[in-house]
Amino acid sequence: MENIHYDALVIGSGAAGSFAAKELTEKGLKVVLVEAGRNISTEDFNPNFKGPKEKGIQLWARAKAAVTGQHIQSKVAMYGRQQRHLFVNDRENPYTTPADKPFLWIRGKQLGGRLHTYGRMLLRWSDYDFKAASRDGKGQDWPLSYNELAPYYDKVEKFLGIYGTKESLANVPDGQFMGNSKLTSAEALFKAKTQERWSDRKPIPWRYMPPNIKRIPQPIIAAQETGLLTIRTNAVVRKIRVDVSTGKATGVEYIDRETREVGTLQASIVVLCGSTIESVRLLLNSATQQHPNGLGNSSGTLGKYFMDQVPSMIFGTIPGKKGFEGDDTHPVDPFYGVTGGVYIPRFENLDKVSNNQFVRGYAFQGTIGRLYARDDKDAKFGIMGFGEMLPYADNTITLNPKKKDSYGIPVPHISCYMHDNEKRLLKAQTEAIKDMLVNAGFELEFCGSYLGVEEFGRGAFPDADWFSRLLFRLNFRKSMCMGAAIHETGGARMGDDPKTSVLNRYNQSWDVPNLFVTDGSSFPSGGVSGATLTIMAVTVRACEYIARGHAEGKFK
CATH class of the missing domain: 3.50.50.60 (FAD/NAD(P)-binding domain)
Incomplete structure (x- = not known):
């Protein structure tokens, strides 16, 4: 002692x-x-x-991590290979779930x-x-x-x-910002097109902490x-x-x-x-x-x-734009790469019941035009949805x-699943973001959640090799089960x-x-x-x- x-x-x-x-x-x-x-x-x-700093699909890197002790951590929605050692080894940090209620516990x-x-x-x-x-x-x-x-x-x-911008939105209160965050030109286009059609949907720039060197x-x-x-x-x-x-x-x-x-x-x-x-x-x-x-x-x-939030994901391209856009708000972090993006605050069931199919609502965050793409390839977008679980x-x-861990401590048993309210909310969540992106003139590749995945046009990650795309299709639902939002409370x-x-x-x-x-x-x-x-x-x-x-x- x-x-x-x-x-x-x-x-x-x-x-x-x-x-x-x-x-x-x-x-x-x-x-x-x-x-x-x-x-x-x-x-x-x-x-x-060596390799891309931007987090993304990185299917081969995920597969390597999965077979060397990180079969759960490698399912994180946006993966960065250079950050692998900052996540736990799943073999050394076990937990259990009911067979029919999977949960991804992402941690470091x-x-x-x-x-x-x-x-x-x-x-x-x-x-x-x-x-x-x-x-x-x-x-x-x-x-x-x-x-x-x-x-x-x-x-x-x-x-x-x-960093952030003053927006005067009651459900996302303004903060004490040291400087303005920015939208890319594609994000600004998305904002304009969205607000032109839906007056209650207010895309804004991310509010974020700059890199901590x-x-x-x-x-x-x-x-x-x-x-x-x-x-x-x-x-x-x-x-x-x-x-x-x-x-x-x-x-x-x-x-x-x-x-x-x-x-x-x-x-x-x-x-x-x-x-x-x-x-x-x-x-x-x-x-x-x-x-x-x-x-x-x-x-x-x-x-x-x-609780954890109910996650969904959508990816695609921006016709007429090639490569990717930078952001001069602050220097790019030499380890983490770029940051920033667009956030679509919750707009359902706020001051009145706007959708009686479910209680509460959902929001979205992601990037449009910032994801790495070669100069001869269409610019990309990637957005995640987050719905409120009751x-x-x-x-x-x-x-x-x-079951105990290597220190003799009983492991947690996590039982967390979507009830009917969350399933109805999730369906509306995926339909809403599809409508907004199509309305902006963007092309969808895939959209999905734990309930399933839809592919459009050339399909998910069309420039990836066939085996990576096969792994994606086989594992997508598992990677989008509860816990994937990493917002557990x-x-x-x-x-x-x-x-x-x-x-x-x-x-x-x-x-x-x-x-x-x-x-x-x-x-x-x-x-x-x-x-x-x-x-x-x-x-x-x-x-x-x-x-x-x-x-x-x-x-x-």
């Missing part, structure tokens, strides 16, 4: 954990940041990698987690997300509103330096600069420890990934930021005599109401008592009633007062845009509350 007693212990170093470390150290707390994966170095981001274990592989697109949510249940009666509202979270969105955006997440660097941060990488937390007499968390028990030795760390406050599935798994595995069904699970909702009690994360939701939620409005456990959970598992609903910016803002808000309570001696 290490004799140091920290003020706060943060589990996980991604979107939530990095900001928790920053906020707490900057408020004077002595913090230990615990990461299951390894540290990173400049070698992880070698700019001299290193300092910074999935911050090294996400698209850096950061969008605010609105009360169309936070208060959705009040309009349609499905699930629960968030215990906080957009106005309560807006100051924390401001703080995160200013710190990261987000330092590679270590900026919040972690800021935390290090305080002199109050200790980082423990290669530490696989298997249990949160609780004092039976006080009911408070005392720290964690972990396994050193390299030596396999068991160790403990002590702290007055534990902030769980392990990512949605890992955090729920850890809470379940931290069951005690006082918490027999999982730590903090007096409501019985821990592991329930798990929170269902039977979409769950549980522990599989019959829920399982330890926050609320105003301890009988129906795991956490209160400050992400604090109802049952363990010095335990906080601030990652996506805390979300009561799943939205249609990425959760990353909201995770960051929720974490900053929770840490403000933690620091105030610590100063008042509430967590001793």
Whole structure:
């Protein structure tokens, strides 16, 4: 047992954990940041990698990854071969699903987690997300509103330096932008043609974080600069420890990934930021005599109401345009390549029921004209759709008592499937994007989802070899099942009633007062845009509350 007693212990170093470390150290707390994966170095981001930097189909690279230990990670929708080592080895990180309910768990274990592989697109949510249940009666509202979270969105955006444009859209609120993002000429054409036909559809440029050349997440660097941060990488937390007499968390028990030795760390406050599935798994595995069904699970909702967004994909070409367009907003990242694109915010069922075939709606993000193409080939587009999944009690994360990982920890069993509402929504989602692209004069190659794939004209990836195209057709549905959106949330939701939620409005456990959970598992609903910016803002808000309570001696 290490004799140091920290003020706060943060589990996980991604979107939530990095900001928790920053906020707490900057408020004077002595913090230990615990990461299951390894540290990173400049070698992880070698700019001299041979091959295309742009993420895309890369079928042969996917096949090679699949047979060498990444049969799940290689199914990620937009694949970049140079990033392969930033995803986990699936053989070493198993999980289970029902045979008829596949789920793709895409993840990375290193300092910074999935911050090294996400698209850096950061969008605010609105009360169309936070208060959705009040309009349609499905699930629960968030215990906080957009106005309560807006100051924390401001703080995160200013710190990261987000690019975007002011659009005055109620369901995608404007942010604090350091500069304008841009559309390519093809994206601008698409925007004009779409708005000309559908006044309620408002394509906008991406809102995104520019490349981070330092590679270590900026919040972690800021935390290090305080002199109050200790980082423990290669530490696989298997249990949160609780004092039976006080009911408070005392720290964690972990396994050193390299030596396999068991160790403990002590702290007055534990902030769980392990990512949605890992955090729920850890809470379940931290069951005690006082918490027999999982730590903090007096409501019985821990592991329930798990969600991911419902994904679709469409690719094609832009007649009359050759090659691809660059973007001079900022220098191209030497490792990741280009960024930016077009976003089509949700337009269904906002202020009124515009489509009574399903509840809530969908949005799209992608690129038009930016995907790599030779100068003698037609320019390309690639767009993904993201539909909102309702929170269902039977979409769950549980522990599989019959299967353990290499550290002896029970693996998560993920059961998540589309109900009838999501299937109807997904059909409308794919039809809507097809209509918009055809309306703009573009040519479709294929459009599909877990429900199936349609091919048009010369078919999917017409310039690829026949074997790659065969692999694509055989594996497409599997690569678009639940999890493919990589926007998973829920399982330890926050609320105003301890009988129906795991956490209160400050992400604090109802049952363990010095335990906080601030990652996506805390979300009561799943939205249609990425959760990353909201995770960051929720974490900053929770840490403000933690620091105030610590100063008042509430967590001793």
